[in-house]
Amino acid sequence: MKRTQSNNRLIQWIDERLPVFSYADHNVLAYPTPKNLNYWWNYGSIAGIVLVIMIVTGIFLAMNYQPHTDVAFASVERIVRDVNYGWLLRYLHMNGASMFFIVVYIHMFRGIYFGSYKAPREILWMVGVTIYVVMMATAFMGYVLPWGQMSFWGATVITNLFSAIPIIGDYIVTWVWGGFSVDVPTINRFFVWHYLLPAIILGLVIVHLWALHVHKSSNPLGIDIKTPQDMMPFHPYYTIKDLYGLGLFMIFFMYFVFFQPNFFGEADNYIPANPMVTPPHIVPEWYFLPFYAILRAIPDKLGGVVVMFAGVLILYVLPWLDTSKVRSATFRPIYKQLFWLFVANCLFLGWLGGKPTEGVYVIMTRLATGYYFAFFLVLMPLVGRLEKTKPLPNSIYEEVAKKCRAKED
Numbered sequence: 001m002k003r004t005q006s007n008n009r010l011i012q013w014i015d016e017r018l019p020v021f022s023y024a025d026h027n028v029l030a031y032p033t034p035k036n037l038n039y040w041w042n043y044g045s046i047a048g049i050v051l052v053i054m055i056v057t058g059i060f061l062a063m064n065y066q067p068h069t070d071v072a073f074a075s076v077e078r079i080v081r082d083v084n085y086g087w088l089l090r091y092l093h094m095n096g097a098s099m100f101f102i103v104v105y106i107h108m109f110r111g112i113y114f115g116s117y118k119a120p121r122e123i124l125w126m127v128g129v130t131i132y133v134v135m136m137a138t139a140f141m142g143y144v145l146p147w148g149q150m151s152f153w154g155a156t157v158i159t160n161l162f163s164a165i166p167i168i169g170d171y172i173v174t175w176v177w178g179g180f181s182v183d184v185p186t187i188n189r190f191f192v193w194h195y196l197l198p199a200i201i202l203g204l205v206i207v208h209l210w211a212l213h214v215h216k217s218s219n220p221l222g223i224d225i226k227t228p229q230d231m232m233p234f235h236p237y238y239t240i241k242d243l244y245g246l247g248l249f250m251i252f253f254m255y256f257v258f259f260q261p262n263f264f265g266e267a268d269n270y271i272p273a274n275p276m277v278t279p280p281h282i283v284p285e286w287y288f289l290p291f292y293a294i295l296r297a298i299p300d301k302l303g304g305v306v307v308m309f310a311g312v313l314i315l316y317v318l319p320w321l322d323t324s325k326v327r328s329a330t331f332r333p334i335y336k337q338l339f340w341l342f343v344a345n346c347l348f349l350g351w352l353g354g355k356p357t358e359g360v361y362v363i364m365t366r367l368a369t370g371y372y373f374a375f376f377l378v379l380m381p382l383v384g385r386l387e388k389t390k391p392l393p394n395s396i397y398e399e400v401a402k403k404c405r406a407k408e409d
């Protein structure tokens with residue numbers, strides 16, 4: 001029985017025994033996709049490509065890296081200076097981490113704007129949040145590996161947060177460190193986790209796509225697919241659109257790799273770690289700054305830690321906090337404004353996270369933290385119930401046809 005669209009006899013022979021080609025036909029080539037996806041739907045596939053780049057460059061870096069406090073810093077310098085194309089591997093990996101977060105943040109904000117987390121895609125969203133949490137852990141441990149000043153002090157400050165937990169806090173910190181300070185066992189275990197977690201992310205991405213393929217992609221109108229006319233095959237329409245987006249993204253990515261490789265980094269991390277000298281400002285990588293700001297907004301250590309983790313974990317319950325029956329913000333005039341204010345507020349929190357905790361910065365950080373939580377806990381549930389939404393279109397197909405006619409006129 002012929003399962004694939006291909007007439008090639010070898011492909012058919014393999015497919016009868018291991019249906020990889022018919023699987024690809026079904027899930028990639030002929031995969032039914034809404035007709036109206038815009039460029040905000042490119043970021044999922046771009047994230048997938050960045051993940052692959054991170055894993056491949058990471059494997060080659062690991063062939064030359066030494067996870068020991070005596071030589072870790074020097075081994076990274078050796079990679080950059082002496083290993084063939086080591087500079088390229090390191091700059092791809094280093095900037096790739098920032099790119100990964102940029103792409104995933106856009107992907108998440110897209111989800112929040114278009115209500116992609118709403119039924120029946122709650123589990124898809126929650127798997128996404130788990131990917132994000134594991135990404136943060138991976139990035140945190142990766143940053144410790146070059147063993148510069150920021151690596152050491154960042155690791156010391158952040159792991160110390162666990163000591164705020166009553167009774168068992170100090171035990172947890174010693175357990176995480178593998179000793180009584182950030183030292184040889186710490187860097188060694190962080191290297192192990194940093195190598196292992198991306199494989200877990202890859203597994204989670206497979207589950208993410210599995211969940212996506214059950215109900216298929218949502219779309220900018222947020223209305224359900226009703227007839228086959230609303231859809232078109234993924235290939236060639238979205239393969240080409242994704243490739244175009246990927247090309248633009250790669251230009252952006254490569255600009256940093258080749259022209260500004262240290263743009264996202266901290267100069268202090270080019271000083272070897274020194275437990276006897278504390279840098280004047282200990283700042284995490286930019287992608288953690290909003291949460292670092294939230295941590296410092298609360299005057300109490302334990303309170304700060306709890307609120308900071310709550311800031312991430314609240315994303316899990318988003319599908320239930322948003323009470324609106326309408327998915328897309330396109331038809332929600334009030335929510336749309338609040339959403340953009342939320343985006344600006346996140347950027348503002350990020351900026352504040354890099355500022356010292358003094359004077360007016362403290363007040364601004366508290367206000368921004370207040371809006372962050374109010375958006376999820378107060379505004380989303382209330383606006384969802386009270387807002388008067390705009391009328392929804394009848395079908396995706398009608399909207400697409402209307403746009404095409406408008407272009408022709």
Ligand code: HEM
Pocket residue numbers: 040041042043044045047048049051104107108111114116117121124125127128129130131132201205208212216217218219315
């Ligand atoms: C390694 C990281 C990730 C990869 C590779 C990935 C991959 C993808 C892909 C390929 C899609 C389909 C195309 C698209 O809609 O852009 C998608 C959809 C989606 N992703 Fe992700 N994703 C990642 C992380 C996340 C995170 C962190 C979240 C949320 C916290 C998330 C939530 C979603 C949602 C809700 C959809 C469905 C969107 C819709 O159809 O409207 N993803 N993802």
